């Protein structure tokens with residue numbers, strides 16, 4: 001794969017209920033990385049979709065009195081619409097009930113059979129339908145006669161059935177070697193340590209087929225078994241690139257995946273099972289798995305089954321999509337869990353968007369409109385204050401690519417918002433309004449630099465708040481071929497003589 005190509009995925013969502021804030025968070029996070037890479041002139045392929053097989057979905061369909069496929073068609077559509085509401089820039093939306101995916105899963109299965117990694121036996125143990133996961137006895141606790149996973153808190157049931165197994169145990173050493181050779185395969189580091197310790201403690205072979213229900217992809221040449229939904233689901237990342245056609249342009253351009261953005265609850269599947277399946281099938285594993293934390297409400301994971309949902313669509317309707325995107329990206333510490341509330345959302349909108357970036361844009365645009373007929377001419381003189389602002393901005397921008405390459409979005413946003421703060425301060429200190437009569441040239445220079453700063457900040461914030469920043473960049477009349485990160489390498493965004501157009505208010509302050 002070309003270094004300049006970037007394949008990024010979100011987990012494909014279970015269509016077992018309405019999309020919630022956790023889904024929104026996970027998707028927006030991936031979208032920000034995808035948009036950033038596009039702005040950095042990379043060729044990006046960004047994938048999301050729905051994970052439609054397995055007992056969990058079969059049961060949800062039964063509960064709704066619908067055939068599984070009818071039920072999936074309905075809910076998958078809701079998730080697809082949700083991607084639009086979140087303003088995701090995904091290039092594809094895959095459904096695991098599609099033909100292209102079946103073909104791909106069958107091929108991966110055949111490769112695992114051929115490599116001798118699959119054998120028939122009997123599974124006896126605990127299974128959680130809600131997590132679609134097997135648990136060991138030491139991962140189970142009993143409460144009021146029912147049993148639950150200590151890892152996820154989900155209820156488990158005892159399962160005894162004929163099953164195909166994947167020889168995961170034989171991949172333990174090779175996985176440890178793989179983690180050692182690819183020290184950034186799992187980020188953040190705390191999650192990497194968690195995975196390495198788990199693998200070191202010993203891996204058991206994994207049951208990869210079920211016989212007690214039918215809703216799934218059948219094991220090739222054995223209709224009695226359906227393929228374990230996680231082996232099925234993970235393969236979506238290959239299916240979307242037209243695997244098994246490894247000569248396909250998409251596959252050649254984008255495999256191995258650059259980044260799987262996932263929640264910590266599904267880390268084991270992505271960081272242990274997935275590279276093991278791929279290594280066994282002689283396919284290169286992805287470059288990075290980034291495991292984010294959970295969105296919490298109080299102390300609990302926000303989820304439909306827990307009934308503690310802050311409805312994303314309601315929030316978008318009331319506050320706006322850029323506002324929600326900015327809030328989730330800024331306030332949640334991305335490796336950790338994050339508590340969210342309407343109060344802190346409102347504070348964040350006011351402090352960063354309305355009072356800082358929004359105010360900067362508004363004050364400069366309206367000043368230029370009212371005093372300069374929307375036209376600014378820059379002269380050569382650069383003041384000490386200009387030099388200082390340019391230098392400070394450089395200091396804040398020099399590390400930005402690096403921060404994003406390691407998914408350190410919190411520090412990225414902090415740096416960019418600091419540039420906006422400094423620019424506001426520069427304007428306060430330079431007081432261009434006092435120069436209207438006495439020094440028009442200097443006033444023009446101050447406004448020109450302020451507009452150049454606004455342009456830079458808008459490009460940097462564009463992956464996070466695409467709607468507002470697009471309006472600003474349009475009003476600045478910046479040419480499309482400059483709306484990228486090339487200014488970090490010294491390109492000027494505005495010509496010396498700059499004409500702008502009017503800008504309406506971007507963010508309303510919440511009282």
Ligand code: MSP
Nearest residue numbers: 011012013014022026051233234262263294295302
């Ligand atoms: N279908 C699987 C993924 C298969 S990928 C091959 C799945 N689906 S899910 O709908 O349950 O979750 C999708 C993503 O949303 C996961 O990354 C999960 O961690 C994330 N979140 C679900 N609830 C969440 C929070 N409350 N907070 C943050 N993210 C959480 O897992």
